[in-house]
Amino acid sequence: EDQVTQSPEALRLQEGESSSLNCSYTVSGLRGLFWYRQDPGKGPEFLFTLYSAGEEKEKERLKATLTKKESFLHITAPKPEDSATYLCAVQAQDTGFQKLVFGTGTRLLVSP
Amino acid sequence: EAGVTQFPSHSVIEKGQTVTLRCDPISGHDNLYWYRRVMGKEIKFLLHFVKESKQDESGMPNNRFLAERTGGTYSTLKVQPAELEDSGVYFCASSQETQYFGPGTRLLVL
Numbered sequence: 001e002d003q004v005t006q007s008p009e010a011l012r013l014q015e016g017e018s019s020s021l022n023c024s025y026t027v028s029g030l031r032g033l034f035w036y037r038q039d040p041g042k043g044p045e046f047l048f049t050l051y052s053a054g055e056e057k058e059k060e061r062l063k064a065t066l067t068k069k070e071s072f073l074h075i076t077a078p079k080p081e082d083s084a085t086y087l088c089a090v091q092a093q094d095t096g097f098q099k100l101v102f103g104t105g106t107r108l109l110v111s112p
Numbered sequence: 113e114a115g116v117t118q119f120p121s122h123s124v125i126e127k128g129q130t131v132t133l134r135c136d137p138i139s140g141h142d143n144l145y146w147y148r149r150v151m152g153k154e155i156k157f158l159l160h161f162v163k164e165s166k167q168d169e170s171g172m173p174n175n176r177f178l179a180e181r182t183g184g185t186y187s188t189l190k191v192q193p194a195e196l197e198d199s200g201v202y203f204c205a206s207s208q209e210t211q212y213f214g215p216g217t218r219l220l221v222l
Contacts, residue, residue: 004154036213045213099157099160100145102147102154104154
């Protein structure tokens with residue numbers, strides 16, 4: 001069964017204090033790994049898709065990387081507006097179906 | 113370009129009642145998905161439409177849930193009769209490739 005585990009569950013940073021969020025996955029053939037950001041009361045907002053080990057994507061202060069077993073979301077010099085829940089999801093290759101399997105997320109709080 | 117919209121944003125009903133949730137996908141997106149998050153758990157897949165056809169409904173919990181997508185445009189998800197464990201946030205997403213999510217409908221069954 002496809003599974004996604006995110007750590008830590010919650011993370012508190014000071015503004016400017018860089019850190020990384022982890023997403024470990026098991027999937028029978030990875031079609032894609034997705035990072036979303038979710039603000040309270042809103043739906044997940046797409047950030048990145050990674051398809052193969054070694055791939056990296058960047059957007060402002062965020063950088064996502066992928067290995068064969070896990071993905072990291074690196075946050076460089078975060079600002080309070082980066083506070084949100086970050087969700088990781090995988091899409092399996094074998095069935096041909098497109099459903100996403102999500103982790104429980106990491107709640108990030110960045111204090112000024 | 114308008115994003116995925118969902119209606120209502122909140123719904124409070126009593127056990128045994130019927131509720132219908134609506135999702136309007138991004139224009140031109142053939143794929144439409146329903147997901148649900150119950151309290152403290154991860155977002156879980158319910159089903160996937162390609163145009164008006166159900167491609168994958170492996171996540172539908174039981175036959176109290178009925179999803180339709182008439183004409184390949186908007187979709188409805190009906191829960192009848194609702195049970196306490198159906199409470200949660202129901203998300204809709206649409207895609208050509210990347211899945212874009214709506215704001216969700218918060219359902220509380222009392």
